[in-house]
Amino acid sequence: MMNGSIAAVRDAIDTLDLDNVCSLVQKCLDEGLTPEEIIEHGIGQGLDIVGKKFETGEYFLADLIMAGEVVKEAMPILKRRMNPGLASKRGTVILATVAGDIHEIGKNIVGMILSANGYEVVDLGVDVSASSIIDTARSTGARLIGLSALLSTMVHSIREVVEASRAAGLREQVRIVIGGACTSQALCAEMGADAYGETAIDALRIFNGFSQAA
Amino acid sequence: MAGAGPFLIAPVASGLGIRITGTEARENILSPDVQAASVTAFLDRFPDVDIVFPVMDTSVEARALNCPFEFKGRVPVISGHPFEDPDALNGLSAPDPQACETMADNVRVVARIARDTGRPVGAFVVGPVTLAAHLLGATCLVRLAARDTSAFGGVLGNCLRFIRPYALALAAAGASHIAILEPQLIFFSPAVYERSVRSRIEDLACGLPSPILHVCGDTRRHLAAFALTAHVQVLSLDAAVDFSAALDATPGLSGKTLMGNISPVEVLHRGTPGLVRETVESLVKSMRGRHFILSSGCDMVPDTPLENMEAFMQTALSLR
Numbered sequence: 001m002m003n004g005s006i007a008a009v010r011d012a013i014d015t016l017d018l019d020n021v022c023s024l025v026q027k028c029l030d031e032g033l034t035p036e037e038i039i040e041h042g043i044g045q046g047l048d049i050v051g052k053k054f055e056t057g058e059y060f061l062a063d064l065i066m067a068g069e070v071v072k073e074a075m076p077i078l079k080r081r082m083n084p085g086l087a088s089k090r091g092t093v094i095l096a097t098v099a100g101d102i103h104e105i106g107k108n109i110v111g112m113i114l115s116a117n118g119y120e121v122v123d124l125g126v127d128v129s130a131s132s133i134i135d136t137a138r139s140t141g142a143r144l145i146g147l148s149a150l151l152s153t154m155v156h157s158i159r160e161v162v163e164a165s166r167a168a169g170l171r172e173q174v175r176i177v178i179g180g181a182c183t184s185q186a187l188c189a190e191m192g193a194d195a196y197g198e199t200a201i202d203a204l205r206i207f208n209g210f211s212q213a214a
Numbered sequence: 215m216a217g218a219g220p221f222l223i224a225p226v227a228s229g230l231g232i233r234i235t236g237t238e239a240r241e242n243i244l245s246p247d248v249q250a251a252s253v254t255a256f257l258d259r260f261p262d263v264d265i266v267f268p269v270m271d272t273s274v275e276a277r278a279l280n281c282p283f284e285f286k287g288r289v290p291v292i293s294g295h296p297f298e299d300p301d302a303l304n305g306l307s308a309p310d311p312q313a314c315e316t317m318a319d320n321v322r323v324v325a326r327i328a329r330d331t332g333r334p335v336g337a338f339v340v341g342p343v344t345l346a347a348h349l350l351g352a353t354c355l356v357r358l359a360a361r362d363t364s365a366f367g368g369v370l371g372n373c374l375r376f377i378r379p380y381a382l383a384l385a386a387a388g389a390s391h392i393a394i395l396e397p398q399l400i401f402f403s404p405a406v407y408e409r410s411v412r413s414r415i416e417d418l419a420c421g422l423p424s425p426i427l428h429v430c431g432d433t434r435r436h437l438a439a440f441a442l443t444a445h446v447q448v449l450s451l452d453a454a455v456d457f458s459a460a461l462d463a464t465p466g467l468s469g470k471t472l473m474g475n476i477s478p479v480e481v482l483h484r485g486t487p488g489l490v491r492e493t494v495e496s497l498v499k500s501m502r503g504r505h506f507i508l509s510s511g512c513d514m515v516p517d518t519p520l521e522n523m524e525a526f527m528q529t530a531l532s533l534r
Contacts, residue, residue, distance in 0.1 A: 016360060057435060061401040062356045069357060108353075182479050 013046025068112030231256030328388030441466030
């Protein structure tokens with residue numbers, strides 16, 4: 001059975017309770033629970049519930065952003081006590097909005113969800129060149145890349161990243177996931193990417209799949 | 215086609231004029247003369263559109279309020295949110311649309327198009343939610359909506375105060391329709407719309423010529439609330455909404471004219487003329503003679519193939 005204090009953290013995420021999440025997380029720590037337990041069973045499960053509510057239409061994008069804000073509020077307390085190994089447990093994800101596109105809200109939501117679920121996120125920002133993304137993959141050893149694109153005129157930038165990974169000899173090692181308003185499953189195939197996620201929750205599921213398969 | 219009733223044809227496609235004239239998007243945004251020439255060139259090529267729109271630019275009001283911006287792709291994009299404190303908006307004066315160059319240029323474009331073409335001209339303003347997101351940032355706005363309804367309402371009230379004079383100036387310049395663009399509205403639930411947004415949209419639309427409310431994305435759950443929005447005559451919706459199903463499921467919608475909703479990306483930009491024809495036919499058929507405005511679901515991208523636009527127009531005209 002789930003510890004009551006962890007359940008309260010989970011519920012705080014679910015109910016987007018920005019005001020109380022820190023004290024609830026602190027209570028868990030004071031009771032001797034580890035940050036890893038709190039993240040996995042409290043924050044992670046809370047985000048699962050939020051994700052399901054978003055997918056079923058009960059929650060809206062604003063609620064997803066708020067859930068990210070609640071998690072952001074709680075994370076510093078946890079990070080201070082966290083085993084440095086946890087962040088790399090699931091892997092490192094490089095996130096970027098592709099060259100020529102500066103829309104970032106969707107990417108940021110994905111980043112928050114991934115961080116809260118134990119990924120180390122390297123957010124390169126917006127309008128990021130293919131070479132910069134691949135250089136980062138090489139220097140960090142990250143094998144998961146998330147690309148966001150909203151402008152249909154910039155979808156060719158996705159192909160540039162795929163080709164740059166091939167030119168760098170990394171294509172077999174990296175998994176490239178795309179998302180954003182102008183992307184689709186068909187575009188994913190056309191551009192030679194590995195997966196398409198329609199929502200931030202989709203993205204988490206996809207990265208979890210790749211992470212477990214690695 | 216049996217059952218096809220009267221409908222207007224009004225694609226949000228003047229960006230294609232940029233392509234036809236071989237000009238740069240930036241010049242069109244910054245020069246009323248260049249933009250008016252592009253819109254005229256679009257009309258020369260596609261003379262049967264019923265309402266012509268200028269080039270869409272959702273940054274005008276925010277730029278007028280000194281938000282930083284960058285040209286990315288074809289349009290200026292707001293690159294920073296200068297107001298961290300919502301109360302700071304209380305002390306801001308509304309930009310004078312005749313004196314503020316950014317707004318005055320757009321007013322001149324609308325006046326020129328109306329005068330030179332003699333056509334109904336649609337003009338754009340952003341809605342209060344979208345302007346608020348530009349001024350404060352989307353995350354700040356979301357936090358405000360969740361935690362301080364009163365402050366959220368105050369921000370929207372200020373944004374209404376900034377937008378309304380510009381909308382009136384566009385109407386005075388000859389706009390026959392004013393489209394209120396609210397791409398950021400999709401972030402919020404219908405409950406938030408009802409509680410805090412609807413009255414501001416109504417106040418903005420009141421007295422404007424043929425107000426259109428445009429919201430991108432999957433708005434199916436918002437339609438009942440949109441249907442209740444007074445003064446808005448036209449709802450411009452994205453391809454995610456099945457018009458016929460929406461009208462059947464939401465009786466209140468019959469009081470509004472629907473506008474849309476051929477996908478500007480999947481169909482008009484990336485599709486073939488055959489797919490465009492098929493999609494337009496399917497939409498017109500599904501409307502079963504109910505009045506609507508055939509359009510793109512959102513702004514069309516300038517490098518949309520002209521043969522797709524031709525297929526759109528030819529199919530529409532053949533069905534009318």
